[in-house]
Amino acid sequence: MSTSEKEIKVLLFGLGAIGGFYVFVLGRNENVSLSVVARSNYQQVKEHGLRIESQNHGDHKVNIDQVYKSPDEITSAFDYIVCTHKAVNPSKVPPILKPATNDNTTFVIIQNGVGNEEPFRTTFPNNTIISCVTWVGATQTSPGLIKHTKSEDMQMGLFPNPKLNSDLEQQRLNTFATLLATGQTIFQVEKDIQIKRWEKVVWNAAWNSITTLTDVNTQDWLASSPEAIPVTKHLMHEVIDIAIRCKVPLDHSLADGLVDKISAMPGIFSSMHTDMKEGRGLEVDVILGYPMRMAKELEMNVPVLSTIYALTTAVNGRLNKL
Numbered sequence: 001m002s003t004s005e006k007e008i009k010v011l012l013f014g015l016g017a018i019g020g021f022y023v024f025v026l027g028r029n030e031n032v033s034l035s036v037v038a039r040s041n042y043q044q045v046k047e048h049g050l051r052i053e054s055q056n057h058g059d060h061k062v063n064i065d066q067v068y069k070s071p072d073e074i075t076s077a078f079d080y081i082v083c084t085h086k087a088v089n090p091s092k093v094p095p096i097l098k099p100a101t102n103d104n105t106t107f108v109i110i111q112n113g114v115g116n117e118e119p120f121r122t123t124f125p126n127n128t129i130i131s132c133v134t135w136v137g138a139t140q141t142s143p144g145l146i147k148h149t150k151s152e153d154m155q156m157g158l159f160p161n162p163k164l165n166s167d168l169e170q171q172r173l174n175t176f177a178t179l180l181a182t183g184q185t186i187f188q189v190e191k192d193i194q195i196k197r198w199e200k201v202v203w204n205a206a207w208n209s210i211t212t213l214t215d216v217n218t219q220d221w222l223a224s225s226p227e228a229i230p231v232t233k234h235l236m237h238e239v240i241d242i243a244i245r246c247k248v249p250l251d252h253s254l255a256d257g258l259v260d261k262i263s264a265m266p267g268i269f270s271s272m273h274t275d276m277k278e279g280r281g282l283e284v285d286v287i288l289g290y291p292m293r294m295a296k297e298l299e300m301n302v303p304v305l306s307t308i309y310a311l312t313t314a315v316n317g318r319l320n321k322l
């Protein structure tokens, strides 16, 4: 099928570890015309393409139709823009995507954190947003090479737009779900994706910040002192309390469940730890900052979250000066 015959135009913005994985998945759809915006790996991907080595899917060269250096080069609108950049400066990216959009463009946000949708809704008030929580474990080990572990799952759902017809939004969600199914990845469609976003942020607020602040993996952290587990659970309970006050119905049993889950896994680091090691800015705002802001607005006392937020923000400040 030639590019002009393909029916669904998809742009992926943020071609790193997670972006590389989902480009691979979407590229398995013959009817998708697939474009990417690549930055540090632009030259490599433009000249030699993108490769994935996946413990679940095998080794592949990824099908990409068009590689852009910046959205400024784009002159027509896409049906879907999949955003897999790190949310380090959440409100900076949506405005730069404007050349690739019109009111029919659906945004698909695949990022850790909470509150990620708000800057997209502010910039694009007439558009559909699909919000996704991924449990894919992946790293870009060299420009244009994505290594994917066995970890693979995703939950997705609408960030409903009261200005739009709900059938239209549902249809856009269903179409994207079909692309993921044809791409043979694991996912579930959720009625209330905010529950999954906050559940994941309880996980990330703990493990991403602790691995970054200590530079030890999760197993070594848990065994490091008798305080490690109670402190971690205290932090998780504070984030759960904030979610509940924000009317997202989490259950406090989640904290025990997440500690049991990590205890059963080999020691891992996190995407935030990778950023720290690479000297890049951290996703403090969406993982710790948004819950912190909500806690302040609601006049809640969250001593462990405040401490972890202050320490991680200091590390982020140091990295931003490098």
Ligand SMILES: NC(=O)C1=CN([C@@H]2O[C@H](COP(=O)(O)OP(=O)(O)OC[C@H]3O[C@@H](n4cnc5c(N)ncnc54)[C@H](OP(=O)(O)O)[C@@H]3O)[C@@H](O)[C@H]2O)C=CC1
Residues within 6 Å of the ligand: 013, 014, 015, 016, 017, 018, 019, 037, 038, 039, 040, 041, 084, 085, 086, 087, 093, 110, 111, 112, 134, 135, 136, 137, 138, 139, 140, 271, 283
């Ligand atoms: N990696 C993982 O295992 C997991 C990650 N996540 C989440 O997924 C999201 C993506 O993470 P991950 O793939 O690891 O991140 P990476 O750092 O590997 O990839 C992000 C990509 O976005 C690009 N990018 C960022 N800003 C811009 C910009 N302004 N213009 C063009 N390109 C840009 C980066 O380019 P450049 O290389 O030039 O910086 C990079 O290629 C994050 O929210 C993360 O928390 C969730 C679960 C697991």
Ligand SMILES: CC(C)(CO)C(=O)C(=O)O
Residues within 6 Å of the ligand: 112, 134, 135, 136, 137, 138, 204, 207, 208, 268, 269, 270, 271, 272
């Ligand atoms: C891969 C995983 C699930 C590990 O906690 C993650 O979300 C991250 O590193 O940000």
